[in-house]
Amino acid sequence: MMKKLLLNFLLFTTLGSYAQENLNFNKQKEITSPEINTDRSVTFRLDAPQAKKVELQGDLLAAPGTAAMKKQADGVWTYTTTTLKPELYSYSFIVDGLKIRDANNVYQIRDVASVVNVLIVGSGKADNYLVANVPHGTVAKRWYNSPGNGMERRITIYTPPGYESGKTKYPVLYLLHGMGGDEEAWAALGRTPQILDNLIATGKAKPMIVVMPNGNVAQQAAPGEDAKGYYKPTMQLPHTMDGKMEETFPDIIKFVESNYRVNAKPSQRAIAGLSMGGFHSLHTSRFYPKTFDYVGLFSPAIMPFGKTESPVYADVDASLKNQFNNGLKLYWIGIGKTDFLYQAVADYRKKLDGMGAKYTYVESEGGHTWSNWRDYLVLFAPQLFK
Missing domain, CATH: 2.60.40.10 (Immunoglobulins)
Known part of the structure; x- marks a missing residue:
């Protein structure tokens, strides 16, 4: 018994000395930054x-x-x-x-x-990004089957405060990232959970589910989160803007509407995205014209059509007219004055004006930045599902 106690004492003092030694070794100046x-x-x-x-x-x-x-x-x-x-x-x-x-x-x-x-x-608009003393939603990273892409894929989903304990059916905002982003972008850089928590708590936005998919259909998930393991991320991936994302978007909707309490009506669905995600939102909503009553294009990448053989980009003008004739509740466009896509968006607005299409246009300071895209989400979300 004494031998066992002695052994435990020696082990404890050895570990304590090791921890203290490392503490001293790593000791640095106490600096506050920022x-x-x-x-x-x-x-x-x-x-x-x-x-x-x-x-x-x-x-x-x-x-x-x-x-x-x-x-x-x-x-x-x-x-x-x-x-x-x-x-x-x-x-x-x-x-x-x-x-x-x-x-x-x-x-x-x-x-x-x-x-x-x-x-x-x-202070000011940054208070939208902070965690406040309000009820909080839940952020889940789920895996769903995408038959159109032949793989399991990961998706980030925000459910509003009270979702788990209630029986209410909620509207859904599908929120898409830009080139190089993934299913983590809007939650991390966009501060979507904090923004929605704060807007909902103050009554500025209706409680909603926010679905943040990975728009790079060649990926299962964000870098380091799939079977490929750790690798250096790159900006442009295969099939990012060739119609594949739009074609397979119903896989995402099917998963959400099969696994969450949602109100599965066009009047209860919105789609919005930044840059490449704006491109995907434009074409997904146009290709499936009776699916979304709310569309948001944040600094959208308005690219020349006809670069691929995808049916998504066929008859753009006719399908746009058809989409607007279906009675959209909101078609929202935001762009910064110094954004490199400013002229492309101006040209697209001329196309819409020529069709007599009604839309909301917001022009902000700055360029192609997360600062603008967070602002656009703060402006866009309160206008949904009225």
Whole structure:
């Protein structure tokens, strides 16, 4: 018995010493970065005493999007911004030409093949992105069978507060990402769960289910989440804009309407997307003209038609007229003034105007950015299912 107690004591003291040793080994300067100041400026810090040049890079800076940081006597480099508008911002450090993340900021998001640090400067519109003391919905990552693509695929689904404990049937918004994105994009970069929680809690939007599929039909799921394992993500994948996504969209609807309490009527279905997802929303809603009464095009990629043999892109003008003649409740288009797709959207609006089609148009500042797309979701969701 004494021998066993002695053995346990030695094991405990050895593990304790090992933990303490590692704690001391990893001990670093206590640094706060980023630090949001009372005037809504932000101070960034990086401990790099041997570095010769350190820069801050991010969407919180004016063009060209980089700023030199200043080395302090203790080897910590610092930079303080001007007062920032309320927003979710992303940033990185560049140390002697090497792009790195902020080791003092655990909040990171993957955007296609890049990982960036993020922060939220609150108040104003940014309050839509924050977790508030309101009832919360549930975010689930589900797998569904897609016969049209010959594989099991993953999808992200938001259900509103009270879904699990109730019997109510809900309307559905199908929300599509842009090129290089996946089923994680709208939940992470778009802050969709927080936005919907807050809009629903304040009565600005009706409780709804939000379905966020992977628009890259060559993928089972987001990088690292399928049978391919870990690989470097790329921006453009096979079959992203050749009609395959639109053709197989009924697989998604079938899964949702078979597994969730939904009101399966066109008046209770909406589809919207950003960039490539706007392209998919435009053509899916047109190809299945009696399926969605609400359509949202956020900085949509309006590409030339006829590049593939897919039936999705046949008779575009005639099918658009047919879609609008079916009595759409809302056809919503948003674009930034400096977006590289601005002219393409202007040309598309001329086509709609020539048809006498009624639509809502919002023109915002800025370009092809998540800042705009989050704003568009905040504007679009309250107009649904009236």
